[in-house]
Amino acid sequence: MKPTVPTSSAAAPVPGASDIFQLLRDGRPRTRSELAQLTGLARSTVASRVEALRKLGYIAPFGGAASTGGRPPSLFALNPAARVVAGADLGATHALVSLSDLAGEVLAEEREALNIADGPGKVLDWLGSAISRLLAEAGRTAEDLGAIGIGLPGPVEHDTGRPINPPIMPGWDRVDVPAAVQQHFNVPVLVDNDVNIMALGEQATAWPGVRDLMFIKVATGIGAGIISSGQLQRGAQGTAGDLGHVRVPRGGEVLCRCGNTGCLEALAGGPALAALLAAEGREAATSGDVIDLVRSGDLRAIHVVRQAGRDIGDVLATCVNLVNPSVIVIGGSLAQAGEHLLAGIREVVYQRSLPLATEHLRIAPSVAGQRAGVLGAASLAISHVLSPEAIEAATR
Template identity: 45%
Template sequence: MPGTSAGDLLALIRSGRARTRGELQRVTGLSRSTVGQRLDRLIQGGYLRETGVDESSGGRPSILLEFNDQHGVVLVADLGATYAHLAVLDLAGRSLAEERVNPRIADGPQAVLEWIGDRHDKLLTIAGRRPDEVRGVGLGVPGPVDFSTGRVRQPPIMPGWDDYPIVEHQRRRWAVPVLVDNDANLMALGEQVAVHPDCPAMVLIKVATGIGAGVVVNGAVYRGIDGGAGDLGHIRLHGYDTFRCMCGSYGCLAAVASGGALAQQLSAAGTPTASSREFLARVTAGDPEARRLARTAGQRVGEVLATVVCLLNPGVLVIAGDLAETHFVTGVRELLYQRALPRATQRLTVTTSRLGERAGIVGAHAMVVDSVYAPEAVNRQLSDAPDARNGR
């Protein structure tokens, strides 16, 4: 049986399990007066709104209730190694203002986080929203994150960020919840929420400057013991001991098959290529060597994913990042289906990202809204309100 606090009633309405006072009474077993008291607090606090009447029951029409998606806004930033996607979104996920820019995450946390704060200030102004309307901030970063603290742990491509207090830094500007997670985790969550909501187990692999993966099980990101789950790029490959990775080790998958590694390999073959994005441009332009390298890289990743698929048995495998629309995907499919057990792939859908570059901000938004409007968080906010009353 669900909980019966005001926050629990909001969760029932947000999930669609109840839409009227009568339905809330039936689901929770609470009296009419108690439901009314708790709904009054939620409506007065701006969490809920009445939207019309439900005439489907045939009796006296019931007033419909819904989550007030205009209760505030969420600030999100999806940081890659060489780009950032920032946005102001309402609580329903609609974009009010956003931009894609190219900062350098290697400039360090203080410079990058101050820059993000300044850009969010400007985007709020563009959106016509006030700072006191911000309900939470969500950040995605290209490195392992201890989700409980919001701190990055030994990130290979984020010099100076190890154990930096990102949450505390951002809360000096925004006195609201700040949540930080790995970028691939947020992309996986975004795809699951927006595209595959009924899939109980999903894996997303992001191939860009590096390689990472996000795993979503029963609607929740699986992060492992301290945020290290999904660090696919640092699985060692046999026979590639001369390929040095950004982490300092040799033979890592990212050193062989990431967009950054392929840019280096194409440069060594005689075509100067500075980045993963530039490598993508070579593939798109029809460069035969770039296409060959992309397909071979996909095969190496497919070998590793065969193990992942046999271990996790996901329903959907999403390929995202710079190489998601290239010959790389062909290579992944070739080796994945060769190496994985038929039972593990017979119900598996292998697809590319539907959200593309927006996956990270969609996931960051979902992360923040689900946290800020969780029952315990709502109850805490209501109890802290100046006119808080005890509902019976």
């Protein structure tokens, strides 16, 4: 039977209720007795914490509706319907926002052709309106909304949610994105760069049991989302994974938009490949044109994409030795070139990385594809809502 939406938000203060809840997050139903054995707590303590979580709606009796008389059901599990979250992937020229339950099931979704260069006022006002429409479509209210996750196409100071000198986002520098969104909804707003949330989305979709994963976005720029020991690694200033501006052996004096020379992006990014093919007389102005040429069987385009894979592989070989991931996922628009790009990456990574680091390494194409960002943004929001700190605060 479908879990019920909670009708009460009141519960007596029960410190430590999050300990019980974290055991139930996996969705597996457990009895009070099992929870007592797992935690070592007295049954009376477990019972009070279970009751507090039940009143909040975070857990529900498993196997049917609550008993109307006699002894209440003994099995309890996570109630995915307790809250909903919004996830938003705001790209350079598109916006995708979804509403999900706490199990990550998408309840409603909306896509819009929206230019990030239109500025934070227009974009974030649209986001607020879109979330309102999705709540109405799903039959939920603003009170059901637990958190909002947002991915932006530029560097983000994660602790504050402020974009920092984003190159393709005029007017966004140091804008307080959470505060702007909270004018529409008074809930926690978590903001990260698009590659990080794509890594979270890919992990949730295809690799839920993998604790060491790198997601490589190959598009106009080239970046990595790094998950190590199950935790997203952002670095001290949120710039971890900026592979596009690492100098590569074949880079020479090729000028990059960052002002340096020989950067990976200047050789293997979508505009660089399009420019190279256009200089040779082919109709190529964008990453999409490069992909079309590859799919049409153009041998020169295939060679260019494979060489881009080798250049990316030069940088990833160092990453493999340094971070030792078990999975590298290749996504972004140029990943649509398929095995030609992956073949070049694999060729160099397996040749130049330490044998022990590559013994069980998998290099695979993205499964989530263009939905990786919005799924990752929702995952970011769900993790916050279900975190021990949030659960503990809710039960006070």
